[in-house]
Structures are given as C-alpha cells and as structure tokens.
Amino acid sequence: xxxxxxxxxxxxxxxxxxxxxxxxxxxxxxxxxxxxxxxxxxxxxxxxxxxxxxxxxxxxxxxxxxxxxxxxxxxxxxxxxxxxxxxxxxxxxxxxxxxxxxxxxxxxxxxxxxxxxxxxxxxxxxxx
Amino acid sequence: xxxxxxxxxxxxxxxxxxxxxxxxxxxxxxxxxxxxxxxxxxxxxxxxxxxxxxxxxxxxxxxxxxxxxxxxxxxxxxxxxxxxxxxxxxxxxxxxxxxxxxxxxxxxxxxxxxxxxxxxxxxxxxxxxxxxxxxx
Ligand SMILES: Nc1ncnc2c1ncn2[C@@H]1O[C@H](COP(=O)(O)OP(=O)(O)OP(=O)(O)O)[C@@H](O)[C@H]1O
Ligand SMILES: [Mg+2]
Numbered sequence: 001x002x003x004x005x006x007x008x009x010x011x012x013x014x015x016x017x018x019x020x021x022x023x024x025x026x027x028x029x030x031x032x033x034x035x036x037x038x039x040x041x042x043x044x045x046x047x048x049x050x051x052x053x054x055x056x057x058x059x060x061x062x063x064x065x066x067x068x069x070x071x072x073x074x075x076x077x078x079x080x081x082x083x084x085x086x087x088x089x090x091x092x093x094x095x096x097x098x099x100x101x102x103x104x105x106x107x108x109x110x111x112x113x114x115x116x117x118x119x120x121x122x123x124x125x126x127x128x
Numbered sequence: 129x130x131x132x133x134x135x136x137x138x139x140x141x142x143x144x145x146x147x148x149x150x151x152x153x154x155x156x157x158x159x160x161x162x163x164x165x166x167x168x169x170x171x172x173x174x175x176x177x178x179x180x181x182x183x184x185x186x187x188x189x190x191x192x193x194x195x196x197x198x199x200x201x202x203x204x205x206x207x208x209x210x211x212x213x214x215x216x217x218x219x220x221x222x223x224x225x226x227x228x229x230x231x232x233x234x235x236x237x238x239x240x241x242x243x244x245x246x247x248x249x250x251x252x253x254x255x256x257x258x259x260x261x262x263x264x
Contacts, residue, residue: 020151022144022145023144053155053169056176056177057232057235057238058176093173093242094224095232
C-alpha cells in the first residue's frame, strides 16, 4: 500500500498530498503522523494541498482529524497552498475547516508555526 | 428544452478507485464543454460526494455522465443510481450535518448547493437515484 511521506523541517513536519487519497492511505497517514509527532516532538504540522484539485467532505474530515489529534499532542496544524477554486467550493460545500489554520504557502505556514513557538517561548520566559 | 448531445458514459462505482475515476471523467467532460475552473471544481466535488455515498450507503451502483444542450448553453448532467437500501426520510438526509454514519453530513446538501440542478428519488428497499447538472 502507498504511504504519504512525512518530512521533518525544523520544528515542524511537512506532508505533501500529491494525488487523490483513499480511505486506507488517509488512515495510515493519521497513524504515521501521530507516531512521528510523538517521536520527534514536532510542534507543528504543515499539510501542503497545493496539488489537490478538489477537497471533498472526506478529505476535509481527514484534515480536521489530523488537526485535532495533533493539537492533543501539542502540535499545531497548518494547511497550506489551497487553490482558490478549491477554497470557493469548500465554503459552498459547507466545510469551514474551522479547526484548521491555513496559510497561502509553505513559507507562510512555517512562519505561523515559528511565531507560535516564539510566543510560547516568551510566555515561559516571563513566568516568574 | 434539454437534449443530450450523444456521447455518454456509464461508469460503475464499486470501489474507492472508481470514485477517483468518476472524478477524473467528470473533470474532463466539464473541461470539454468549457466550464470555468471554479464551475469544474464545483461539479467534480459534488460528483465526489455522490459517488462516495453510492459506494458507502448504496452498496455500489453507477453514474451516467452526459453532456446536454439547452439553447446556447451546454451542461454536464450526472445521474447516480444504486439498488441499495434507499433513504427513508429524504428531508432529514438532505439536512446539513445529518449523517447516519460517521460523516459530516454535508455530502447531499453540499452537492445540491454546488449544482445548478438537483433532484433526488429514493425508495426504501429499492434504491436511490440522484441527478445533478452544472451549466456553462
Ligand atoms: N445512496 C444512498 N443510499 C442510502 N442512503 C444514503 C445514500 N446517500 C446518502 N444516504 C443517507 O443520507 C445521509 C446523508 O448523506 P450525506 O452525504 O449528506 O452525509 P454523509 O455521507 O453521512 O457524510 P459526508 O458526506 O459529509 O461525509 C447518509 O448518512 C445516509 O444515511
Ligand atoms: Mg456523503
């Protein structure tokens, strides 16, 4: 069975979703990702969906699940690179992806994660 | 009057791979009649929702893909059909957020919003037929 590779990029993990994914691959991805967060201590997860031509409720649910599980493991998920036509369609479909942060591209997504880590670091430093 | 323009495809929906193939075929037909990118994305997304329902709840079935003409406008019309358990309460099934399984309950209601035409017929114990269309 195909698996989606998970790359480490600094404090974050990067997942690039290239093609149509099926149930089995989505489930495998959720499992692989949670393992990887636990072993690497990653604080952020970037999911690049720039090559996805559609996002339906199935993929949407997968993105929401990944974000929810990652959050429990103290990692923030940012979905990056959504095509404009996909964004318009998702809203009409009724899928707000409310639990998921989004960014235009990988660089900006990385910045979001670094800013969060920076803010956390400052909080800790200021604590008496 | 709406007239089919000849070439039409019937594709069976029995596996997750079939759902992918249906998406690809709908995309290429939408492109062929000159639907813009956003409209293509909408009809392909609606097709994906309905194909998945056909597979998950209808126990498999098929889709007929037609190109139709109405005056100067062309459209893609998709007819999803299965001989599954049917839907007892269509109004409930069409509600945003209603799912009898573990879904988000957005497939049917979302497919209606993403289409220019939408009709659903379902008889418990007999099956379900859903027709959608998107026009240029
Ligand atoms: N072809 C079908 N045959 C029988 N029941 C169906 C069929 N299509 C939909 N249903 C019923 O209608 C309900 C609503 O469908 P809908 O696609 O809106 O939501 P879902 O599939 O449960 O979740 P989602 O599509 O958001 O992942 C389904 O849960 C199912 O009970
Ligand atoms: Mg559905």
